[in-house]
Amino acid sequence: MLFNSFVFLLAFLPAALALHGLAERYRPAWRLPVLLALSFVFYGWWDPRFVPLLAASILVNWGVARAFLRARDGGTSGDWLIPAAIAGNLAVLALFKYLDFLAGLADLLPGVDLARPGWVLPLGISFFTFHHIMYLTDLRAGRAPGFGLVRYALYIAFFPQVLAGPLVRWSEIMHQFEERPYARPDAAERIGRGLMLLTVGLAKKVLLGDPLAPYVNPVFQAAEAGRAIGAAEAWQATLGFTFQIYFDFSGYTDMALGIALLFGVVLPQNFDVPYRAASLSDFWRRWHMTLSRFLRDYLYIPMGGNRRGLAIQVGALFATMALGGLWHGAGLTFVAWGALHGLGLGAGVLWRRAGLPMPRLLGWLLTGLFVVLTWVLFRATSFEGALRIYEGLAGLAPPSPTGFKWRAIAAAAAVAMIGPTAWAAVHRLPPSRALAMLFALLFVVVLLKIGDDANYEFIYFQF
Numbered sequence: 147m148l149f150n151s152f153v154f155l156l157a158f159l160p161a162a163l164a165l166h167g168l169a170e171r172y173r174p175a176w177r178l179p180v181l182l183a184l185s186f187v188f189y190g191w192w193d194p195r196f197v198p199l200l201a202a203s204i205l206v207n208w209g210v211a212r213a214f215l216r217a218r219d220g221g222t223s224g225d226w227l228i229p230a231a232i233a234g235n236l237a238v239l240a241l242f243k244y245l246d247f248l249a250g251l252a253d254l255l256p257g258v259d260l261a262r263p264g265w266v267l268p269l270g271i272s273f274f275t276f277h278h279i280m281y282l283t284d285l286r287a288g289r290a291p292g293f294g295l296v297r298y299a300l301y302i303a304f305f306p307q308v309l310a311g312p313l314v315r316w317s318e319i320m321h322q323f324e325e326r327p328y329a330r331p332d333a334a335e336r337i338g339r340g341l342m343l344l345t346v347g348l349a350k351k352v353l354l355g356d357p358l359a360p361y362v363n364p365v366f367q368a369a370e371a372g373r374a375i376g377a378a379e380a381w382q383a384t385l386g387f388t389f390q391i392y393f394d395f396s397g398y399t400d401m402a403l404g405i406a407l408l409f410g411v412v413l414p415q416n417f418d419v420p421y422r423a424a425s426l427s428d429f430w431r432r433w434h435m436t437l438s439r440f441l442r443d444y445l446y447i448p449m450g451g452n453r454r455g456l457a458i459q460v461g462a463l464f465a466t467m468a469l470g471g472l473w474h475g476a477g478l479t480f481v482a483w484g485a486l487h488g489l490g491l492g493a494g495v496l497w498r499r500a501g502l503p504m505p506r507l508l509g510w511l512l513t514g515l516f517v518v519l520t521w522v523l524f525r526a527t528s529f530e531g532a533l534r535i536y537e538g539l540a541g542l543a544p545p546s547p548t549g550f551k552w553r554a555i556a557a558a559a560a561v562a563m564i565g566p567t568a569w570a571a572v573h574r575l576p577p578s579r580a581l582a583m584l585f586a587l588l589f590v591v592v593l594l595k596i597g598d599d600a601n602y603e604f605i606y607f608q609f
Contacts, residue, residue, distance in 0.1 A: 369532075425509050
């Protein structure tokens with residue numbers, strides 16, 4: 147079920163809150179098992195066939211962690227267990243997500259014609275795989291302790307973040323599972339702010355992100371079909387997607403943070419007005435922040451980071467971002483998108499090393515243009531489609547039959563560029579009845595909009 151669906155908002159979420167609240171008040175020891183059961187119900191609603199995969203993933207990785215700890219405490223060598231488990235996690239991810247992609251690459255070789263199995267991608271597999279990797283890596287390094295099965299399973303499967311993040315470190319959430327969230331002195335405030343975040347996230351998705359889909363989807367579909375794309379259409383689709391993906395994913399994140407707060411859990415923020423960034427490195431400190439942190443700590447730094455000379459640093463940036471692009475999708479366009487960001491980050495390092503000045507306004511303009519142009523590769527499903535969009539952006543195609551549709555883009559751009567993040571805003575607003583009534587009205591407006599229009603799935607669910 148989608149966060150932006152009636153079945154979730156009006157059935158599952160109220161029922162889950164009621165069950166969790168009853169357990170927390172009358173049977174505190176049942177609270178975590180109840181949350182875990184609710185998380186599996188939520189996950190299984192999409193496709194029950196993949197519930198065993200999630201459960202097996204949790205059991206196997208938890209079992210490996212326990213075996214590693216027993217071997218370490220017993221003085222025997224179990225160092226091979228963690229790398230083997232990480233390799234196994236990546237192999238399962240590759241099997242479901244990249245088998246068709248690898249078969250397609252092999253078919254490029256003369257005389258090779260491999261069948262593509264066309265397996266359905268389990269929702270959230272990229273995210274829960276990375277959660278396993280973070281914990282196991284920290285366990286092997288001695289930074290993480292062992293946990294019971296229920297707590298570990300909830301860390302992996304907690305339903306507000308299992309499908310599309312944010313990527314949560316074990317150290318950020320495990321201790322929260324032991325709290326009595328509704329016994330805290332700030333429990334009512336947390337619930338209020340959680341409802342506000344949920345409402346703001348819904349509004350961003352439904353009122354700002356989804357209206358951009360008709361500006362974007364037909365143009366990219368036409369480009370894939372071979373039609374030349376004029377300048378007005380190309381810029382409309384490119385700018386439209388720039389803000390569509392932001393409000394779609396940041397709206398989902400706000401909802402995830404808000405829903406988690408309702409259950410007494412604080413998740414890390416994932417966005418910090420990224421389109422205000424004045425450099426590409428600043429952009430990645432603001433966009434999908436938990437993924438950026440993962441790539442830095444578990445790929446870039448182990449590759450050498452900035453500790454082994456300029457050449458290693460630039461190479462590590464390129465490799466990290468190219469792999470980050472591949473993580474987003476099984477396609478060469480995603481790899482190219484990530485590789486370009488790696489090159490851009492490397493160029494920024496060289497510029498700073500040379501001591502060259504960069505006025506903030508110019509840095510913002512160049513960063514914005516780079517990000518906008520590379521989104522084309524992220525959105526297009528082929529290089530041919532992307533090339534037709536780029537030809538339109540450059541004015542190399544015949545004029546568009548329709549003009550530039552700007553109203554929804556202008557509204558989205560204004561909200562994206564002006565004001566604080568949703569997280570900052572809801573924590574600054576003083577509680578009041580008028581504020582509660584305003585958010586209740588906004589929630590009703592969003593519900594009416596959901597019932598009136600097409601209900602778009604979240605973009606990041608495909609990754």
